[in-house]
Amino acid sequence: MASKVEHLFSAEEQERIAAAVKAAEGHTSGEIVPCIVAQADEYEEAVWRGGAIAAFLVFAGFFCLRAFTTTWLPLGLGAMGTGVVLAGGAGMLLVEWLPSLRRLLAGEQLIDRRVTQRALQAFVEEEVFATRERTGILIFVSLMEHEVRVLGDAGINARVDQEEWEGVVRLILQGMRQGRPAQGLTEAIAQCGALLERCGVARRADDTDELGNAPRTRGEGEV
Numbered sequence: 593m594a595s596k597v598e599h600l601f602s603a604e605e606q607e608r609i610a611a612a613v614k615a616a617e618g619h620t621s622g623e624i625v626p627c628i629v630a631q632a633d634e635y636e637e638a639v640w641r642g643g644a645i646a647a648f649l650v651f652a653g654f655f656c657l658r659a660f661t662t663t664w665l666p667l668g669l670g671a672m673g674t675g676v677v678l679a680g681g682a683g684m685l686l687v688e689w690l691p692s693l694r695r696l697l698a699g700e701q702l703i704d705r706r707v708t709q710r711a712l713q714a715f716v717e718e719e720v721f722a723t724r725e726r727t728g729i730l731i732f733v734s735l736m737e738h739e740v741r742v743l744g745d746a747g748i749n750a751r752v753d754q755e756e757w758e759g760v761v762r763l764i765l766q767g768m769r770q771g772r773p774a775q776g777l778t779e780a781i782a783q784c785g786a787l788l789e790r791c792g793v794a795r796r797a798d799d800t801d802e803l804g805n806a807p808r809t810r811g812e813g814e815v
Contacts, residue, residue: 597630597735597809605774606807612778613805616785620793622748623728624781625718626807631691631736632710638697639687645697646683651676691736707734711741714808721745723802727793729784731777733764740764742784751791760784777807 601609613624654672687694695703711732715721720728726747733740742757760780767776 597628600628600735600809601774601807608774608778609781609807610805612781614801616781616788617795617801617805618785619795620785620788621725621727621795621799622785622788622793623720623723623801623803624731624784624805625720625728625803626731626733626777626781627714627718627810628733628735628807629710629714629810630734632703632734632739633706635694635698635702635706637702638694639684641697642687642693643680643684646686647676647680650679695737703737703739707732707737707739708741710734711743715743718803718808720803723747725796728803729788731760731764731780731784733768733777735768738765738768748788748793751793752787756787756791757784760787 609626613626616622616624651672654675687697698706711730711734714732715728715730718730720730720743722728723745726745728745729748730743731740732743740761742754742760744752744754744757760783763780763783764773764776767773767779770776
């Protein structure tokens with residue numbers, strides 16, 4: 593998963609994203625920070641659920657064979673117990689390896705909560721709050737969950753409602769689904785700049801680039 597983040601954008605695409613940020617910031621005092629992570633959380637709950645489900649299914653299979661059929665199993669209770677344990681371990685590994693299964697077992701509510709928490713953490717880590725006019729904006733993308741969050745600082749939130757970022761989010765998700773993440777992100781950044789300009793987040797004569805323009809990428813396990 594870490595390599596997926598590291599190789600998501602080519603060097604040319606990273607330059608295009610940085611150029612899009614610079615262009616969007618050229619007409620507004622907003623400071624846009626794109627941040628892409630492999631996943632927002634490990635979702636240990638989903639891993640344990642997968643193990644429990646696999647173990648239960650194998651146990652239920654053994655029980656049904658012994659209780660409701662005449663099938664003879666040359667296995668003692670110890671061997672069947674070992675089979676149940678091994679099935680549980682295999683179920684846990686399967687959840688670790690298959691992101692789609694991990695998302696299913698984690699559930700929408702847990703994913704929504706963890707992605708939001710991770711986005712808030714990134715907001716602090718990337719110091720999006722550290723601008724003169726409190727006009728920092730975080731565009732946060734979590735790949736495994738297929739989730740995007742746009743968080744504005746106090747100077748932005750006073751002018752732009754969170755609902756107005758939905759178009760920005762849709763552009764990124766559309767780009768990801770179509771296999772053109774860099775294009776989706778650059779279009780979203782441009783729309784973000786246009787939204788800020790339309791909402792009156794004006795650029796001052798002495799504005800400087802306070803947060804840098806390059807996209808931030810973090811692989812699995814990085815903090």
